[in-house]
Amino acid sequence: MLQITSRIQIDESELREQFIRSPGPGGQNVNKVETAVQLWFDVAGSPSLPEDVRQRLLRLGGRRVDTAGVLMIEAHRFRTRERNRADARERLAELIRQAAHRPKPRIATRPTKASQERRLDAKRRTATNKRLRARRPGED
Structure with a gap:
């Protein structure tokens, strides 16, 4: 169970993870160990999210959300699988926390x-400056 706020919890069964090879430098280890993680969360079909939070999360997700409403977070900042997994989950939780914050309506x-x-x-003043800069007929 991933605790987001006091009223929002995400069940582990709603998250899908896949480990892939991490891009970038890393020596010989990077070519043989799959340490980066791709975390998928079905925003559109999640029973854990209230409707208003779901709509804001779909908007906040931007390009990370596909047409089916699935949010994908890729984490490859660290060299170990466990730290990347924790990083991806924390980034998901932070995104959901932002979506849970109801914006103050503008008056x-x-x-x-x-x-x-x-x-x-x-x-x-701007018009006067421009008028003074203008060329007068006969000036050359």
């Missing part, structure tokens, strides 16, 4: 009179 406000005046003054 529409109007600009103040002073900020409108500052903006218009800045526009007038």
Whole structure:
């Protein structure tokens, strides 16, 4: 059981892992030992996630989520299989924690009179500068 928050827990049966050879430098060991891990989590079909968290997680996952709604995290930062496995699980948990945080709704406000005046003054100054830089007819 992977504990995410006090109300969200992911069962081990919902996670699928595959170990692959790690890319990059590493000497002779890198060519014979499969230390990198690919962790798959079916976001769209998970019974552990509330609907609002599921929608935000699909958006947050970006390119890591395929068309079927499966999130794939690849971890190859460390040289051992166990540390890469723990890293992938922690990254999944952190992503779900971010999705569980409900964003504060934006309250529409109007600009103040002073900020409108500052903006218009800045526009007038810019227009004046450009007008002064312009070539006059007959100047060459």
